Amino acid sequence: MRRLVVLVSLLVGLPLAAAGQDLRLPNKEGSVKFAVIGDSGQPGKGQNAIASQMTAWRSRFPFEFVLMTGDNLYGSERPGDYQKKFEIPYRPLLNAGVKFYASLGNHDDAEQRLYKHFNMNGEKYYSFKPKGGVRFFAVDTNYVDDKQLQWLDKELTASGSDWKIAFFHHPLYSSGETHGSADLQRELLEPVFLKHGVNVVIAGHEHFYERLKPQKGIAYFTLGSSAKLRKGDLRKTAMTAYGNDSDYAFMLVEIAGDEMYYQAISDKGVTLDAGSIRRAGNVEPTKNVTAQPVVPQAKPSPRQPGPAGTSGSK
Numbered sequence: 049m050r051r052l053v054v055l056v057s058l059l060v061g062l063p064l065a066a067a068g069q070d071l072r073l074p075n076k077e078g079s080v081k082f083a084v085i086g087d088s089g090q091p092g093k094g095q096n097a098i099a100s101q102m103t104a105w106r107s108r109f110p111f112e113f114v115l116m117t118g119d120n121l122y123g124s125e126r127p128g129d130y131q132k133k134f135e136i137p138y139r140p141l142l143n144a145g146v147k148f149y150a151s152l153g154n155h156d157d158a159e160q161r162l163y164k165h166f167n168m169n170g171e172k173y174y175s176f177k178p179k180g181g182v183r184f185f186a187v188d189t190n191y192v193d194d195k196q197l198q199w200l201d202k203e204l205t206a207s208g209s210d211w212k213i214a215f216f217h218h219p220l221y222s223s224g225e226t227h228g229s230a231d232l233q234r235e236l237l238e239p240v241f242l243k244h245g246v247n248v249v250i251a252g253h254e255h256f257y258e259r260l261k262p263q264k265g266i267a268y269f270t271l272g273s274s275a276k277l278r279k280g281d282l283r284k285t286a287m288t289a290y291g292n293d294s295d296y297a298f299m300l301v302e303i304a305g306d307e308m309y310y311q312a313i314s315d316k317g318v319t320l321d322a323g324s325i326r327r328a329g330n331v332e333p334t335k336n337v338t339a340q341p342v343v344p345q346a347k348p349s350p351r352q353p354g355p356a357g358t359s360g361s362k
């Protein structure tokens with residue numbers, strides 16, 4: 049039977065699982081389902097393997113869109129580069145109608161805001177609401193000026209009780225050896241996040257995966273290893289809840305009611321990290337706590353089978 053599965057996988061070009069796969073998300077009907085990639089604009093085996101895994105996992109967990117945490121295209125950005133570094137590797141997802149929402153990294157030309165598949169509506173920073181209850185904010189951390197801060201303040205004010213998820217390139221908190229926390233951006237953005245109850249922040253720039261302990265009630269993830277990897281660069285600190293700097297990775301995320309489930313998966317289909325957080329209600333914001341803090345869930349994530357022919361997890 050195993051031989052048959054391997055043969056079928058080879059014939060149809062599906063990725064073979066190494067240690068196996070299992071879905072740790074509830075996969076509820078009507079929930080908000082998405083994936084995250086970061087620092088993804090580098091053609092090669094890492095990018096190809098992650099793209100293949102995303103396609104395989106989507107057969108089990110039908111995510112509708114993908115957040116990009118920046119450095120979407122490394123090197124030259126001619127029309128052919130958009131194809132080579134983005135459209136070709138992610139073609140099966142694009143053909144399936146999956147939408148990609150990009151934020152700009154330090155390697156990205158601002159012209160990317162005009163590229164239709166990045167869904168930036170011609171703006172370097174923007175927000176969108178894919179369906180009820182959740183709103184996303186793509187921030188341009190290359191240059192945080194007053195104009196952007198005023199825009200963010202206005203958009204967050206208008207977002208009411210929605211989940212508020214910000215995504216951008218430079219991590220405000222990071223245990224990376226190469227970059228570390230982006231102090232300047234944190235100084236500018238964090239007060240706005242706290243005031244309006246941002247719940248989750250997802251960044252890139254560091255070529256690894258790190259889940260941080262909530263900082264002032266905000267959940268922080270760093271994912272910048274979807275095509276490049278900086279092995280050994282994660283120096284775990286007191287902020288680190290989990291980290292991986294030895295595998296290419298992407299994330300699956302699901303929001304259902306006041307709970308958000310996450311699962312980080314490697315290029316080999318191995319689950320690296322999984323769990324959930326819960327919104328704990330509204331509080332009076334201060335400089336030490338966000339207006340809508342999240343808390344890690346004590347209960348374990350549910351286990352369900354992953355794509356066909358796989359089982360188990362790391």
Ligand SMILES: [Fe+2]
Nearest residue numbers: 119153154253
């Ligand atoms: Fe970067």
